[in-house]
Amino acid sequence: MSKKDKKQIYKPRPISGFPEWLPEVRAVEQKMLDKIRAVYERYGYCNIETPSVEELEVIAAKGEDVDKEIYVLERLQAEPDDKKSARLALHFDQTVPFARYVAQHFSDLTFPFKRYQMQKVWRGERPQMGRMREFYQCDIDVINVDSLPISFDAEVAAICYEALEALEIGKVQLRISNRKILLGLLEDLSIQDSTEVLRAIDKLEKIGVEEVRKLLEKTDAKGFEDLIIKLSQIKVRSSKELKENLDTIKEEITAQTYIEGIEELQFVLNQLSHLPEHAVVADLSIVRGLDYYTGTVYETQLLDVPEFTGSVCSGGRYDDLAGNYINKKLPGVGISIGFSRLFDVLRQTGKIQPSAKSPAHVFMILPEEETRQRAAETARILRQRGYNVEQHHAPQKINKQLSQAEKKGIAYVWLPFADGHKVKNLQTGEQVDADPNSWEMDDE
Amino acid sequence: MSKKDKKQIYKPRPISGFPEWLPEVRAVEQKMLDKIRAVYERYGYCNIETPSVEELEVIAAKGEDVDKEIYVLERLQAEPDDKKSARLALHFDQTVPFARYVAQHFSDLTFPFKRYQMQKVWRGERPQMGRMREFYQCDIDVINVDSLPISFDAEVAAICYEALEALEIGKVQLRISNRKILLGLLEDLSIQDSTEVLRAIDKLEKIGVEEVRKLLEKTDAKGFEDLIIKLSQIKVRSSKELKENLDTIKEEITAQTYIEGIEELQFVLNQLSHLPEHAVVADLSIVRGLDYYTGTVYETQLLDVPEFTGSVCSGGRYDDLAGNYINKKLPGVGISIGFSRLFDVLRQTGKIQPSAKSPAHVFMILPEEETRQRAAETARILRQRGYNVEQHHAPQKINKQLSQAEKKGIAYVWLPFADGHKVKNLQTGEQVDADPNSWEMDDE
Numbered sequence: 001m002s003k004k005d006k007k008q009i010y011k012p013r014p015i016s017g018f019p020e021w022l023p024e025v026r027a028v029e030q031k032m033l034d035k036i037r038a039v040y041e042r043y044g045y046c047n048i049e050t051p052s053v054e055e056l057e058v059i060a061a062k063g064e065d066v067d068k069e070i071y072v073l074e075r076l077q078a079e080p081d082d083k084k085s086a087r088l089a090l091h092f093d094q095t096v097p098f099a100r101y102v103a104q105h106f107s108d109l110t111f112p113f114k115r116y117q118m119q120k121v122w123r124g125e126r127p128q129m130g131r132m133r134e135f136y137q138c139d140i141d142v143i144n145v146d147s148l149p150i151s152f153d154a155e156v157a158a159i160c161y162e163a164l165e166a167l168e169i170g171k172v173q174l175r176i177s178n179r180k181i182l183l184g185l186l187e188d189l190s191i192q193d194s195t196e197v198l199r200a201i202d203k204l205e206k207i208g209v210e211e212v213r214k215l216l217e218k219t220d221a222k223g224f225e226d227l228i229i230k231l232s233q234i235k236v237r238s239s240k241e242l243k244e245n246l247d248t249i250k251e252e253i254t255a256q257t258y259i260e261g262i263e264e265l266q267f268v269l270n271q272l273s274h275l276p277e278h279a280v281v282a283d284l285s286i287v288r289g290l291d292y293y294t295g296t297v298y299e300t301q302l303l304d305v306p307e308f309t310g311s312v313c314s315g316g317r318y319d320d321l322a323g324n325y326i327n328k329k330l331p332g333v334g335i336s337i338g339f340s341r342l343f344d345v346l347r348q349t350g351k352i353q354p355s356a357k358s359p360a361h362v363f364m365i366l367p368e369e370e371t372r373q374r375a376a377e378t379a380r381i382l383r384q385r386g387y388n389v390e391q392h393h394a395p396q397k398i399n400k401q402l403s404q405a406e407k408k409g410i411a412y413v414w415l416p417f418a419d420g421h422k423v424k425n426l427q428t429g430e431q432v433d434a435d436p437n438s439w440e441m442d443d444e
Numbered sequence: 445m446s447k448k449d450k451k452q453i454y455k456p457r458p459i460s461g462f463p464e465w466l467p468e469v470r471a472v473e474q475k476m477l478d479k480i481r482a483v484y485e486r487y488g489y490c491n492i493e494t495p496s497v498e499e500l501e502v503i504a505a506k507g508e509d510v511d512k513e514i515y516v517l518e519r520l521q522a523e524p525d526d527k528k529s530a531r532l533a534l535h536f537d538q539t540v541p542f543a544r545y546v547a548q549h550f551s552d553l554t555f556p557f558k559r560y561q562m563q564k565v566w567r568g569e570r571p572q573m574g575r576m577r578e579f580y581q582c583d584i585d586v587i588n589v590d591s592l593p594i595s596f597d598a599e600v601a602a603i604c605y606e607a608l609e610a611l612e613i614g615k616v617q618l619r620i621s622n623r624k625i626l627l628g629l630l631e632d633l634s635i636q637d638s639t640e641v642l643r644a645i646d647k648l649e650k651i652g653v654e655e656v657r658k659l660l661e662k663t664d665a666k667g668f669e670d671l672i673i674k675l676s677q678i679k680v681r682s683s684k685e686l687k688e689n690l691d692t693i694k695e696e697i698t699a700q701t702y703i704e705g706i707e708e709l710q711f712v713l714n715q716l717s718h719l720p721e722h723a724v725v726a727d728l729s730i731v732r733g734l735d736y737y738t739g740t741v742y743e744t745q746l747l748d749v750p751e752f753t754g755s756v757c758s759g760g761r762y763d764d765l766a767g768n769y770i771n772k773k774l775p776g777v778g779i780s781i782g783f784s785r786l787f788d789v790l791r792q793t794g795k796i797q798p799s800a801k802s803p804a805h806v807f808m809i810l811p812e813e814e815t816r817q818r819a820a821e822t823a824r825i826l827r828q829r830g831y832n833v834e835q836h837h838a839p840q841k842i843n844k845q846l847s848q849a850e851k852k853g854i855a856y857v858w859l860p861f862a863d864g865h866k867v868k869n870l871q872t873g874e875q876v877d878a879d880p881n882s883w884e885m886d887d888e
Binding site: 008009010011012013014015016018019020021022023024026027029030041042043044045046047048049050051052053054055056057058060067068069070071072073074075076077085086088089090100101103104105108109110112114115120122124134149151152155271274324325326327357358359360363372376377380383387388389390391393394404407408410 | 452453454455456457458459460462463464465466467468470471473474485486487488489490491492493494495496497498499500501502504511512513514515516517518519520521529530532533534544545547548549552553554556558559564566568578593595596599715718768769770771801802803804807816820821824827831832833834835837838848851852854
């Protein structure tokens with residue numbers, strides 16, 4: 001064989017940061033995404049999908065922090081008129097595209113606008129455990145023109161809890177705070193620059209009290225470290241306890257922001273009192289420091305998956321969604337499930353069982369060439385009755401076909417013998433006579 | 445107001461070639477995608493999803509024709525070690541990623557490997573009617589090691605038909621051929637170079653018989669134009685008619701390829717004889733000229749959507765899927781629905797009705813602040829019973845709330861009055877007493 005004839009093989013390898021699953025794992029992922037979607041729709045939120053790209057000018061409007069993570073598209077072979085059009089970049093979240101979408105389609109939307117969005121987003125950061133370059137986010141937001149009732153803050157929290165619950169990954173805990181409480185305290189203390197204080201508190205869980213105290217000493221809040229840390233350490237279950245704890249912080253705080261914050265958080269806690277005991281906690285260490293939130297803020301913990309550090313689902317209330325793109329005030333509240341990261345941790349810690357390799361309920365045996373029509377017709381009947389049926393196409397030995405069904409994890413094998421149909425349950429080994437027009441799968 | 449205070453508004457505009465829908469249109473798109481997925485799973489095909497990107501070296505392996513359509517990713521702010529890693533490009537179809545996937549995960553897959561894949565793909569071509577830069581493809585393929593039974597060619601055709609049928613867009617017609625028939629004839633005629641002949645026949649529908657004749661005159665087949673055109677114009681419904689028509693072409697064709705092609709096509713037609721009269725036609729003008737198909741080839745026409753020129757769904761049999769990436773022979777057969785193009789044509793020709801703006805079945809009125817808990821509790825009961833329920837959050841006048849439900853196209857309004865629940869059907873105007881624990885929606 002000459003060198004020229006020898007085929008060049010390019011052995012493919014995984015691309016770091018771009019996850020890809022085997023069918024039996026993808027099936028689990030797909031089912032989880034379906035469940036989240038079902039919960040989002042159960043609350044009447046509609047779906048939108050935005051293009052994977054935005055104009056670079058739109059996407060870079062948010063701030064310079066994320067700029068270094070942005071992927072820009074280039075044509076492999078650029079054409080002369082490419083330069084005339086705007087540069088396109090893959091979106092790195094769903095919030096910027098959502099804001100742009102609302103501004104662009106403002107007159108066609110009905111407000112309050114309740115939408116969910118479950119797409120892939122891309123960030124060109126260095127991949128590491130739990131950080132990916134391509135991942136799913138499952139976002140839900142409601143926005144309105146000018147003002148939005150506070151009870152939506154409770155609704156969004158309930159949806160988030162229910163969506164995570166639906167995934168059957170153990171106990172889920174919502175940690176809720178309201179930024180107005182800490183901001184109101186700072187206002188009361190006449191502390192001008194709150195940014196550095198929020199940043200310090202945001203690190204409480206990560207670096208501990210003593211380190212945060214050191215950070216606070218370097219801020220405008222110097223002298224009030226104890227007070228601020230004490231407030232941030234409040235972690236209670238009920239609105240009654242919240243008030244009791246806050247009353248011990250400092251006598252008579254009259255800042256309107258502070259009072260509002262407490263009232264809002266109490267209202268949200270009360271609205272969520274139907275959830276199980278472990279489900280909700282008011283945790284004043286939650287500030288979502290660097291974000292654009294203005295009131296309620298959420299994080300979520302998987303109590304039974306300690307390996308998942310950080311928040312699997314977070315969000316909050318914001319005053320103005322799309323100020324960069326439209327001259328309207330659009331306050332809203334929303335949360336985002338960092339789905340791919342969650343999924344990857346669950347997978348790596350053995351918390352999810354791979355599904356069968358086939359979505360089929362029934363594997364249709366082909367006993368011999370002469371039975372082909374009978375097998376096909378039987379499969380059609382079962383499919384019409386709602387069963388997923390995989391057919392075998394070559395008349396091999398039945399044991400070979402059976403082992404194929406077993407390998408694929410299919411529950412039932414159908415044997416369309418010329419002298420009568422039989423069905424074998426591969427789990428129990430039981431084999432019975434059956435009629436494709438009336439056969440029913442056992443409940444699992 | 446100083447210039448500095450004045451907010452800079454960046455008015456967003458649509459990006460050419462990247463479609464985006466309003467919620468009521470997206471809901472239809474989502475339902476259609478769900479239906480296609482359900483049909484694919486009904487036949488036991490499993491889902492896979494590959495990353496949106498491949499290494500440029502993998503993706504460009506297919507040929508230079510598509511190179512100019514490839515989008516390459518660049519980090520907006522490249523880092524020093526970026527150069528060390530491979531260049532990444534957005535996939536332009538799902539076949540190359542599928543081939544790479546199979547090669548990479550070969551030892552973890554069960555063969556015959558039946559998979560479907562429904563993702564967005566990107567092509568940086570000039571956008572025009574029906575051509576997009578970002579679009580959904582819905583692919584289904586089965587591959588096996590070394591050989592694959594011909595009955596899969598019939599299965600894949602049946603799936604394609606059923607998936608399009610499920611979309612309720614009128615009558616669908618599969619046009620099936622087998623390239624071996626034409627290739628066998630050319631072999632019989634001792635015509636060496638078949639490529640240009642196939643290219644010419646591929647244009648039959650577009651440019652007509654006379655132009656194709658002119659093209660054929662310039663090929664190795666010069667002198668046999670009539671024969672080749674006559675064969676290509678065969679369009680029959682049954683395997684019997686197929687044989688009868690072919691027998692009139694030329695006496696005694698003994699080329700093995702020719703005989704195989706006829707047998708295969710006859711087998712496929714026979715396997716599809718359960719489909720309605722209009723559903724299948726053997727059409728020997730179908731060659732899918734420039735592709736890598738080796739046997740059965742399909743195209744599909746929407747008989748009731750003449751505006752859709754070209755094939756909404758096409759595919760065929762190939763001898764070797766992943767030869768570029770693995771040293772195994774992997775023959776397969778598959779089809780691809782060009783979903784976004786189909787959807788866009790249906791939308792533009794008024795063939796699809798926008799859905800409601802909300803997925804909710806029930807709109808929960810908030811009659812007054814005092815009824816909030818009752819409304820929330822009622823919504824929870826209904827949700828647990830499987831209904832999608834949107835709640836109103838501010839105690840406005842009931843008529844205002846009703847008109848909100850109407851605007852969103854929600855079918856039922858629930859009035860949780862303190863002295864009893866009432867449900868109003870917004871279509872009929874009928875209002876009845878109801879119990880959230882037992883109420884049932886009318887069948888639509």
